[in-house]
Amino acid sequence: MESSPIPSFLRGENPAQPRYHEAVELFALFDYLKAVRWGVFSIRESLQAVGECRDGTLQGFHLTVDEAWEAVCGMDSLGVGVIELPAFPANPPGQAFNRRLMERAVAHGLSTTFAAHARCAATDVRTAAETGFRRLHLYIGVSPIKQATVRANAKQLADKAFDAIRMARDLGCDCVRISTEDAYRTPLDDYRAFYERLQEHLDRHGLYVDGIGIPDTVGVGTIDDLGDRIAILRQTGIRFAFLECHIHNDIGHSDRLYVDTLLLCMRLGIIMLPDFSILGIGERNGTIGLSSLIESIYRRLLLLYPRSMPAIRQAVREKLGVLPDGELFVNRYRDLDAFFYRILARSGFVFDRSPFSSNTEYDGSGVHADTTMRAFRLAHEKGYTGQQAIDLGNSAYAGALPPYDMPLRTPVLACFGCGKSNVRFWREREHLVLRHPDDIRARIVPYADDLAEDYQHIPTDDGSADELAARLIRCASVREGGINHHQAMGIVRLFYRSTEEV
Template sequence: MNAGHSAEQRTSAPPFLAGENPAQERYHEASELFALLDYLKALGFGVFSIRESLQAVGERIDGTLQGFHLSADEARQCIAYMDSLGVGVVELPAYPANRYGQALNHTLLAEARAAGLAIEFAAHARCVEGDIRAAWEAGFRRVHLYIGTSKIKQATARKTIEQIAATAARSIVFARGLGFSSVRISTEDAFRTTLDDYEAFYTHLAGALDAAGVQVEGIGIPDTVGLSTLRELGDRIAVLRRVGLPFQFLECHIHNDIGNADRTYVDTLMLCMRLGITMLPDFSILGIGERNGTIGLSSLLESIYRRLIVLYPRKMPQIRQAMREKLGTLPSGELFVNRYRDMDAFFYRIMARTGFVFDRSPFSANTEFDGSGVHADTTMRAFLLAQSEGMDGQDAVDQGNSAYAGALPPYDMPLRTPVLACFGCGKSNVRYWRERSGLALRPEPELRAHVNDLDDLEDFDASQPLTESAIDELIAQLIRCYSIKQNGISHQDAMELVGMFYAPIDETVPVAASAAWPD
């Protein structure tokens, strides 16, 4: 596997090391760091995740909190930049219940193919048939599947690791049956899953796939709080080898909660280069994403540069020139480094247009408001589960935080507060805001009337009991839908959608307790 990455390529000395002592450890480290540039170029640099970028949560200039949005034209320009730089894969979200998002995916893929772009597109999808089918119908032929395997996911899904692995296997078989040419499977957070559960999951999965006669191309090893160590990564690679699950590439997805993602990405890439494993880093627009996101391409390349400077501080001009020459000239004749500089400038202009203020520090004043629907929901589920098991007070809070926010001190974030992040909005966000505002469901005739008047509903059973849980999910779906249709909506717009179905308690009729569904 990866025969093109030979030992000779990995150890050839870069030009700035001429005259330096080859017996020094820093000489060998610098050689390997410089070789990463060839390694990354050969692998198409990795996966640029528009999906990750869209789930950014931050403060607007007007003080409201919401997600980051791209217009169709901006998405096309992002894709054009990535293609021109030689990036191999752009990842977009699957939109099983959003006609506007689904139409945008279909258009972006069709236009890219008509333009002859070489870039591949991957749909980010749950191990759910609706997600996978929507990805196929939009034109994707590569799908990145994910499923939760941590203790909290097992508890809240009420499934064992073996049952979760069976769900993943069925999804992979279904994707293969549709005709996807590349399938990646990922545990939702490899480092929040115990090593025993990680091995059990992949053991069961390998057996199920072998029995079905199918394989996956890729394995995702995500770290959604940026706490993993190189040793822990090695443990998980060893598990994959031990269970005998074949794969062609690994993909790493590392958030930057504690500001460590740059170094972790580089360490991860160097380890995989030594092992002859194809590792695709997952990066986003300027390193934004839900909470503190995955790094940007420029951050990854600059991280290599900074580490080389630390090793040879007196060689800064030579290192800079060597990197520029190694990254080379694009087919257009433009220097690679100039093209990605212009790309970052384009990204900053988008942020300026949207009035989006993103502070990548996990200890900023905005920390208490940080979070997205999925992450907030998992944190709260872990907290409630801890309480059901007899934990109380700070112990229960700490357990809740550990589900996703283990990187942050408890005093900074007692429990993750969900914000209306538009594209990333979930029903936990809606529940938080209507409870905070003291709202209750409107009378059922009003609810039915509003539901019947909506034109943008997909996959919603209007005949079901209109409980708080059902309405919260409906509102979250509408927020996600309109955030695509209108290229982002404000927090106030989202709250107006909440107000269609909820009102101050003194304006509503009490809802019978028997109507409520458990989450």
């Protein structure tokens, strides 16, 4: 990247001072971010948020198609290059939602690209392709807890990732990113083993990935941790056009780590796409918001030259510039923030909570809470008990949280992002058993439209029943604008009964 001109607020400042060079680099990040089109705006991340409503119930954050469309139009007007959507195959209404957004974007000539966030699973990849996605953001867990729960080592997980990449290419995807979803909790030896095996497969079949994600899903990573992983990627020889950072804000330092990550990649000549979400909400404390990302660079500049605030503010506004329709960039993204705040106020959503609050265990992240519980059970199997087992359980995903805030997080059942792990947790907690298939068939008649083609496939095992129950809960949440826990348990009891019930 060509060197940027010296910003006006540095004229007359001593160029030999370290803060001068840091300020020049920080200011150059605005050009860097514009060149990579700001990164990835993840509607998917935002829709997985869960908060407390005014009536005390818990529900997920939800956007209507029209609200999501307004968000997409706003991001496109800012020049954002990629918008990420969920591609969960057990949610046909969600895929219809995605399809409508993408069709409207094409009809209106928007320039943004849509990406499907998908597991390295054939059902996810096929669903994404059938929905119309041509950019696929694949992810797979490689940390020790993930290896233990799926009973596969890092190399075997790389085999699974390759199968998903090959299928994506066969189905016509023209951009594929692979991400170890827990990169900062994956030991370096496992991280190397995963990418060495993956590169072997890619070389053998003449394939490649376009991007690699290096996410910090508990927000405890350091810039040295990132450097270690970039070094391993270089050692393995795996090719990529871009890296992508996804940093959660569990302990409140994602702003700084995002900026440090971008600075490092700019120095190395690597294209780094930051992940950002609606106002920084998402699973637990979420990833950064676009306005927070921009303003975190601005704050770093102010810390270096606190007496130059007016000049720095003006220089940043001029650097961000004017949009094609004549509006200032800074005004447009602040209007978008106001739009999102109004939606949150309407739904009673509580956001940006401290990770040290007394309510952190009710974060509603079913997959993450399920992983926490699995780690806790594995600790028991290995002979750990008491607080030590709790600490090991929490470390799977909640390692950033203090022990007094736990013991273990509880998956929220009544939420837009409800998954089968949430259902499993609650039916195990209530000691429920699966109903007879004929009983289930009779009880789910009113829900035939929500179940679509699966209506004819009555579950005969707990896993299938959990997945269908979770789907009905999600559909009811979307239709009703949120349901409470008792309503969600009523749906679970369509498939399960108490042991006392005849």
